[in-house]
Amino acid sequence: MKKDFPILSTVLPNGKKLVYLDNAATTQKPLSVIERISHFYKSENANVSRSAHYLGEQTTVSYNNARKAVAKFINADEDEVIFTSGTTESINMIAYGWGDPNVSEDDEIIVMTSEHHSDFVPWQQLAMRKKCKFKVVPLNIDGTINMVEFKKSITSKTKIVACARMTNSFGIINPVEEISKTVHENGAILVVDGAQSVPSMPTDVKNMDADFLSFSGHKMLGPMGIGVLYAKKDMLESLKPFLTGGGMIDEVKDESTTFACAPDRYEAGTPNVEGAIGLASAIEYLDEIGMENILEHERSLFEYAYSKLKSVDRVTLYGPKEIEKRAGIVTFNIKGIHPHDVAAVLDSNGIAIRSGHHCAQPILRALKVDFMATARASFYIYNDKSDVDALVDAIEDAKRRF
Amino acid sequence: MKKDFPILSTVLPNGKKLVYLDNAATTQKPLSVIERISHFYKSENANVSRSAHYLGEQTTVSYNNARKAVAKFINADEDEVIFTSGTTESINMIAYGWGDPNVSEDDEIIVMTSEHHSDFVPWQQLAMRKKCKFKVVPLNIDGTINMVEFKKSITSKTKIVACARMTNSFGIINPVEEISKTVHENGAILVVDGAQSVPSMPTDVKNMDADFLSFSGHKMLGPMGIGVLYAKKDMLESLKPFLTGGGMIDEVKDESTTFACAPDRYEAGTPNVEGAIGLASAIEYLDEIGMENILEHERSLFEYAYSKLKSVDRVTLYGPKEIEKRAGIVTFNIKGIHPHDVAAVLDSNGIAIRSGHHCAQPILRALKVDFMATARASFYIYNDKSDVDALVDAIEDAKRRF
């Protein structure tokens, strides 16, 4: 499979072969996606919907088909799929578009301590705008959600619960089905951050009963600058258009504007057609492998890495041990070496990992993680055991140097 | 030059050669831009800033260089350049990020009747949120701004004036320097919509003294999904971060969040690096031609088309006659034929134009334009006189058929 990804044959200036283990940050693109983008600009490109000529028709059809492909991929209806620029914009769109008109001072908003900043700060800021309660659910020592505490914190005043299906810090798969039940029993809505889960496991919005789901194209083989907001049909009534402008209006008068129907009403301005068709092409590639197989593959690499690293001196591994709670992310620290220095030594060995707070300061603070930072190796479809071996060797190199 | 643009050699299924005259909607991409994008995904792609490895470094350097290129192109400082997903998002970012915290009930917001919906609706909605006055400046009969009325409408209560430097409906170049003076004398801020002007003429933010300027990559040879918000340094104090999340924070605590410095604080989430470097590559191409030359080229095609069409029976041309008020957009109607049908006949002749309201209903309503819609042919760097000849011939064909 590596040969489908041109970048994976990169050799660093120092002669080392690239081993890309930073997939939770962004994934590499197969040739089919890269070529789909080129083909778009070489033979289809026009503005969408409003230009009734040959190219405009090509583009509009491709864009609509991309929406259908995304809808099918997550088991949603077409009208429930809104294209955005990424997970962060999707979540802000819910916070402003649904939160602002529907949340008031007496309400409560609940997030998990393990949320990514993009699924934490927008809710915190919404709570600040509304002067309402903002509850952060504590974690167990292994970084999983403390479900007892979560169930205690939710009340009839809770309006919104935000939760990632998979965390980016430790790669923990949260029990969203169970959370969803509790949320709906209490009359709140569930907003799921799928930035990590959608690329790595099967997604069925009806099964998990999410009211909103967000994810990013670039983390699942697609191009940058495209993301998705899934909004359950029932929510479309109460979801206010957030960005306004061309393409989302029905009629503009001096005093007032009427808006188009969903999904158009939520897509102001020229959409990123390139991004949408690139994402659709990525989905085609993923579907061919099968999302079940992807999860299994990630887990097998995780288990292999975990079993090798757990006995390595000075190495601390974060997160739960149970494989069913995890996907392909190994988060660790080496005693006495700051993760940035770990990353630098690994990089000199050709190995690309991420170091730092991973946009997840609350969990690092809560678990009192050394340096308030970690190293993180994250696997994807094109990684194999030899990549893990290279990682382990490089960790030994880091230990020797520091 | 046409050979730099692969799509321009398209032959339609009916055997007609493509003549692309829908450039005000979106432009085609030169091979250099298409290949820059492929190259990025084939050998540089990573997440920006936070991934300290070989690819992360490549990507970060390319992204920063793209910002420098954009800054230089409009004579701004690097910190004043914020990447967005397009003009529409840029304008919304000002309306929410500057408008909401700085406008109150007693204030006034002024826009021109000729604004694009993306530079009209966000201001109208802001005024509605704030319950403040929303003034729409009337036009002269030729669609230019009535400057006497504009100067009468502005008062010491005016907070924001929004104006396109070039309109997309008729391609009129507005006197922003003069408007800017009046706006600042009255203590208001000037928000310039550069979606049409930045691609077609030299831009110097210091010269025009804009407080904010927005534009889109896709209208200037760049990819879709990338845009720019220029914010004058003085405005950064009062411009609140609008989208929140990863990458724009300084420190996240449960109770509060501190934000990073500009421009990072305004770029939440994984940025569209592909888009930014694609735009930088487009700017390189444009710079080689020279923006002065581009304006001159567009005007020469406009004059040629205007002189041919003005004597054609049944054809109505919109907008001022003075060439110094125009760039390469010819807006017209044919008596008795709806512009959609005009576009369909032209399309069958291989000619791509746009028909409809061009996201500019207010001007069409104000000028009582037939059908509340027009046909619009818009030229760009790769068009030539033979394209205009083909347009004129196809107009005759439409007249024969209807």
Place this chain on the structure above:
Amino acid sequence: MDELSDLYAEVIMDHQRHPRNFGKLENFDREIQMTNSSCGDQISLQIKFENEKIKDLKFTGMGCAISMASASVMTEVMKGLSVKEAKHFCDEFLEMIREGKVPADDLKDAKVFSNIHKYPMRIKCATLAWHALQKAIE
């Protein structure tokens, strides 16, 4: 002629030039306004019912040849139909346009729009009046 006659068939051009039932009813039971937001086409439809039947209907509007001809044809074929028949007719028409399905029943003049499904950008034009009718009788 050429491939354009696919789109602008004789019958369509005739209805466009001489729209039937164009205007306002003196007496009507239901009035529907609808716009096609992407292109700006507008229609206003008035209907007079009698005994669960469409006794009379008229339209006014602004739009391209396809949307005006389609409205004209629609009013012509609908006049006199029962509400149930009209609904069925609408469904058949919309399936023909959107999916290219050959209609089971005789759609009369409305059949001339069968080529439209090959022109995805014009589907909304051809269906606007029919959507307005659907809304009026739902």
Place this chain on the structure above:
Amino acid sequence: MDELSDLYAEVIMDHQRHPRNFGKLENFDREIQMTNSSCGDQISLQIKFENEKIKDLKFTGMGCAISMASASVMTEVMKGLSVKEAKHFCDEFLEMIREGKVPADDLKDAKVFSNIHKYPMRIKCATLAWHALQKAIE
């Protein structure tokens, strides 16, 4: 060794292992906290002035080898300098790091960071403490 010794020079490793002036001052005139938001490195810097001179300074913080060593070196070279000299020294250091400029003056141990400008992702690490000082004496 290999190219990594470019980045982690002996002197840097030494300062990282044994940071100088690490801790808190009993008495200080100015305290500055600074974070590198992209990677989370933090520094807290305390300074005691006397006669327009930096009489004493100490730091605490958390960060990578580069940022900690750079803070340690900075405190060492700055102790005893006049505010004016310190400002100048800072400017020279930052130009060396950011643009790779060979410093006109003798930057003493601070020169070991001259390779950092080849590592754009580490520039912020190497300059954090110096920015904190700049802010303290501006």
